[in-house]
Structures are given as C-alpha cells and as structure tokens.
Amino acid sequence: MATPPENSANPNSREKILDVAEALFARQGFAGISMSDIALRVGLGKSSLFHHFSGKLELYAEVCERVLDRIGERVRPALEGSGDAPERLDVAIGLLCDTLAEHPNTARLLLRALVENELFPEADREQLEAANRAVAELVGALTTVLREGVQTGAFREVSLPDATQTVIGAVVLHFASGEVGEAILGEPIFSTKAVARRKREVTDFIHCALVQHSKLEGS
Amino acid sequence: MATPPENSANPNSREKILDVAEALFARQGFAGISMSDIALRVGLGKSSLFHHFSGKLELYAEVCERVLDRIGERVRPALEGSGDAPERLDVAIGLLCDTLAEHPNTARLLLRALVENELFPEADREQLEAANRAVAELVGALTTVLREGVQTGAFREVSLPDATQTVIGAVVLHFASGEVGEAILGEPIFSTKAVARRKREVTDFIHCALVQHSKLEGS
DNA sequence: GTCTATACGATGATAGAC
DNA sequence: GTCTATCATCGTATAGAC
Numbered sequence: 001m002a003t004p005p006e007n008s009a010n011p012n013s014r015e016k017i018l019d020v021a022e023a024l025f026a027r028q029g030f031a032g033i034s035m036s037d038i039a040l041r042v043g044l045g046k047s048s049l050f051h052h053f054s055g056k057l058e059l060y061a062e063v064c065e066r067v068l069d070r071i072g073e074r075v076r077p078a079l080e081g082s083g084d085a086p087e088r089l090d091v092a093i094g095l096l097c098d099t100l101a102e103h104p105n106t107a108r109l110l111l112r113a114l115v116e117n118e119l120f121p122e123a124d125r126e127q128l129e130a131a132n133r134a135v136a137e138l139v140g141a142l143t144t145v146l147r148e149g150v151q152t153g154a155f156r157e158v159s160l161p162d163a164t165q166t167v168i169g170a171v172v173l174h175f176a177s178g179e180v181g182e183a184i185l186g187e188p189i190f191s192t193k194a195v196a197r198r199k200r201e202v203t204d205f206i207h208c209a210l211v212q213h214s215k216l217e218g219s
Numbered sequence: 220m221a222t223p224p225e226n227s228a229n230p231n232s233r234e235k236i237l238d239v240a241e242a243l244f245a246r247q248g249f250a251g252i253s254m255s256d257i258a259l260r261v262g263l264g265k266s267s268l269f270h271h272f273s274g275k276l277e278l279y280a281e282v283c284e285r286v287l288d289r290i291g292e293r294v295r296p297a298l299e300g301s302g303d304a305p306e307r308l309d310v311a312i313g314l315l316c317d318t319l320a321e322h323p324n325t326a327r328l329l330l331r332a333l334v335e336n337e338l339f340p341e342a343d344r345e346q347l348e349a350a351n352r353a354v355a356e357l358v359g360a361l362t363t364v365l366r367e368g369v370q371t372g373a374f375r376e377v378s379l380p381d382a383t384q385t386v387i388g389a390v391v392l393h394f395a396s397g398e399v400g401e402a403i404l405g406e407p408i409f410s411t412k413a414v415a416r417r418k419r420e421v422t423d424f425i426h427c428a429l430v431q432h433s434k435l436e437g438s
Numbered sequence: 439g440t441c442t443a444t445a446c447g448a449t450g451a452t453a454g455a456c
Numbered sequence: 457g458t459c460t461a462t463c464a465t466c467g468t469a470t471a472g473a474c
Contacts, residue, residue, distance in 0.1 A: 253466075253467060254467080254469085255466085255467085266470080266471095269468085269469065269470080275467095275468070275469090
C-alpha cells in the first residue's frame with residue numbers, strides 16, 4: 001500500500017515540497033518566492049530542493065500542473081457528463097466552487113495561469129506546456145457546454161468566447177480575492193457558511209444570465 | 220500652460236517613468252520587475268529613478284494610484300449619477316470596459332490590487348494605503364448601486380457582497396487574460412471589434428443575471 | 439537631473455562531504 | 457537525500473562627480 005513506485009529513498013519530500021511551494025507561489029507569485037523561502041518552510045536545506053527538481057521553473061510548473069489536474073478531475077466529468085447544458089453548467093460551477101474552496105491556493109494559482117503566461121521568456125515556455133494544455137482543455141470543455149446550450153435554445157444567443165471568459169471571471173476571482181474580498185464580504189471567504197452561500201449565488205447569477213427567460217415552448 | 224508647478228527641472232521624467240513602470244509592473248508584477256528593468260526601458264540610469272521616487276515600493280504605489288484614479292474618475296460618476304439602478308450599472312460597466320480597453324495594463328494592475336494585497340509585509344502597507352482606499356471606494360459605490368436595485372425591486376434578491384464580487388470578476392478578468400484570453404477569443408482582446416462586442420456581451424450578461432424577469436407590475 | 443561607482447544582501451544553482 | 461560550502465549574478469539603494 002505504501003510501496004514507493006521507484007527506487008528513490010524518500011519520495012515523500014517531493015510532495016511536501018510541492019505543498020509548500022503551492023501555498024507560497026499562490027500568494028506571492030513565481031518571482032516573489034525564492035527557493036530558500038520554500039526550503040525554509042519545508043524544513044530542508046536550499047540545495048535539497050535541487051535534488052528533487054531541476055530548477056525553480058520546473059518546481060513551479062509541477063505545482064501548476066497538480067493544481068490544474070485537481071480542478072480538471074472534478075470539473076471536466078461534470079461538463080462532459082449527462083443532462084442538458086444548463087444542468088451540466090450548474091453542476092460544474094458548483095464543483096469548481098467546491099474545489100476552489102477546499103484549498104485556498106487553488107484560485108490564485110489558476111488566476112495566475114490564466115493571466116501571467118507572458119511572464120516567462122519564450123525559451124522557458126515549454127516547461128509550462130502541460131499546465132497551459134490543462135487550462136486550454138478546461139476552457140474548451142466549458143465553451144462546449146455553452147455552445148450546446150445556445151444551439152438547443154436553452155441559453156440566450158451569446159458570444160461563446162465572451163461568455164466563457166465571463167463565467168470564469170465570475171467564479172474564480174472571488175476565491176482569489178483575499179483581504180479585499182474579505183473586506184467586501186465582511187467575513188472570511190473560506191468559512192463554510194460563506195462558501196455555501198457563494199456557491200448558490202454564483203450558480204444562480206450565471207444561470208439567470210444565460211438561461212432564456214422569455215423562452216417559447218416547443219422544440 | 221506648460222508651467223511646471225514646482226521648482227524641479229525636468230518633471231517630465233516622472234511621468235515617463237510612471238508610464239514604463241505601469242506597463243512592466245502590470246505584466247510582471249511587483250517582484251518580477253527590477254528598477255534596472257524600468258530604467259533601461261525609460262532610457263535612464265538605474266540611480267536616476269531613486270531621485271524621483273524614494274524606493275521601489277513608492278514607485279509601485281504611485282503607479283497603482285494613478286491607474287485606480289483613472290478608473291475611478293470615469294466609473295464613479297456613472298455609479299453615483301442619475302437614473303435607476305439598472306441604468307447606472309449598465310453605463311458604469313460600459314465605462315469600465317472602455318477604460319480597461321484604452322490602456323491594456325489597467326485590468327492587470329487592478330486585478331493585482333484586488334488579489335495581491337498580502338504580498339507586502341505589514342510594515343510597508345501604509346505606502347499602499349491610497350491605492351487600497353481607492354479600491355474600497357470603487358467597490359463600495361458598486362455595492363451601493365446593487366443595493367438600491369434590490370431595494371427597489373429592479374434586481375433579484377441577491378447577496379450584495381457576492382454580487383459585487385461576481386460583477387467585478389466578470390468584467391475585469393477578461394481584459395487581464397492576455398494570451399489565454401486571445402486563444403479563447405481567436406482574435407486580439409483589444410481590437411476595436413472585440414472590445415465593442417465585449418462591452419455589449421458583459422453588460423447584457425450582468426443585466427440578465429440581475430434584472431428581475433418575472434417582475435410583477437406595480438410599485 | 440543624470441551619471442559612474444560602489445556597497446552589500448539575496449538570489450539561483452553547483453560541488454562535494456556525509 | 458541531505459547537508460555545508462561556494463559561485464556568479466542580480467537585487468535595492470547610496471555617495472558623489474558633472
């Protein structure tokens with residue numbers, strides 16, 4: 001059960017490093033965190049990190065991948081599942097909220113992945129390929145649901161790319177908004193009460209925004 | 220007309236520095252940009268920046284202030300203007316889109332101001348006070364419009380803080396989404412065509428999300 | 439107001455002992 | 457796998473000439 005898959009001695013350090021790096025990168029960004037910062041919080045020497053990851057960028061890339069996979073695993077099945085488009089969208093948004101709420105770093109890292117691509121010079125982009133692909137697939141799955149909803153007449157006739165962007169912004173920003181968000185809410189963002197309300201509110205918001213209200217009955 | 224207000228010799232450098240710093244900070248973040256980077260692009264020596272700004276943080280704070288003032292000047296009058304809540308909200312969203320579209324850095328910097336507050340240690344927060352106050356005032360004005368809309372029955376009964384967060388995310392993220400956004404759109408984000416469509420689409424989206432559709436006539 | 443020179447700590451990364 | 461050096465580089469910031 002606890003058998004390490006490979007011949008390395010302490011494969012647990014990798015995950016501990018990834019956990020710490022995820023938290024720090026999420027709040028301070030790639031440039032804002034040093035390898036020493038991470039090592040210090042893990043309880044290792046700085047050099048030890050380089051034994052597990054070939055460099056800072058590779059560590060960052062793996063952190064992003066892990067986060068995006070975590071989201072994709074839960075949200076994509078819902079987007080691609082059964083039911084009509086509005087149902088699938090509602091469920092997917094709820095699951096995305098759950099995922100973003102369970103780990104406070106996720107939304108920030110996702111935001112960075114969406115917004116901070118050109119931070120890295122051309123030469124290094126290849127290392128982030130997997131993360132970028134994960135983003136593209138998630139976004140694509142969302143657009144597909146929206147397209148189906150429009151085609152079946154369940155949704156208003158919206159611009160698909162714009163609606164995709166709007167939905168993402170509406171859901172994700174809140175969970176990344178930190179202190180400003182708490183000031184707006186007047187309570188912690190990640191309290192179970194606030195999360196439950198948030199889930200209901202965004203889902204309703206987006207549902208109302210898209211679902212055709214003056215819909216004529218018939219096919 | 221071109222009289223410098225003070226006794227300094229070349230007050231134009233300040234603005235040139237602020238322009239360059241705004242562009243660089245927006246794309247790379249505070250930690251991602253060095254004073255040398257900025258100086259190089261301005262065409263000055265690194266040390267000259269310290270003659271205009273007491274340090275990196277002060278420069279960053281002034282950049283943020285300028286951007287937030289730029290937004291506030293156009294959007295707040297609309298939020299606090301005349302007309303009923305849905306009208307004012309529509310107009311304000313349109314103006315926010317215009318402002319974010321006119322200068323491609325604005326949205327990113329606004330996002331950072333919303334999301335990256337705790338990046339700075341307690342000791343340095345005071346320098347960002349003005350920027351934080353500007354954010355709070357803008358957000359407050361938005362919430363006030365939403366509150367009025369709900370009270371008059373024009374809007375659905377939504378959670379005000381959640382709706383505020385949702386609206387901001389829906390509008391702002393798009394203009395900050397850079398390469399990923401362009402991949403979604405299939406065209407440049409800031410082309411006049413894309414901006415015009417975007418403006419229409421978000422305004423409609425939010426309008427539909429909030430305005431009561433099964434509204435009963437009467438007071 | 440801008441420059442050159444410089445101080446000096448922190449950074450990413452490597453080499454090699456244990 | 458982890459550590460202790462160590463390196464070259466780059467970071468912010470200052471001092472002082474022009």
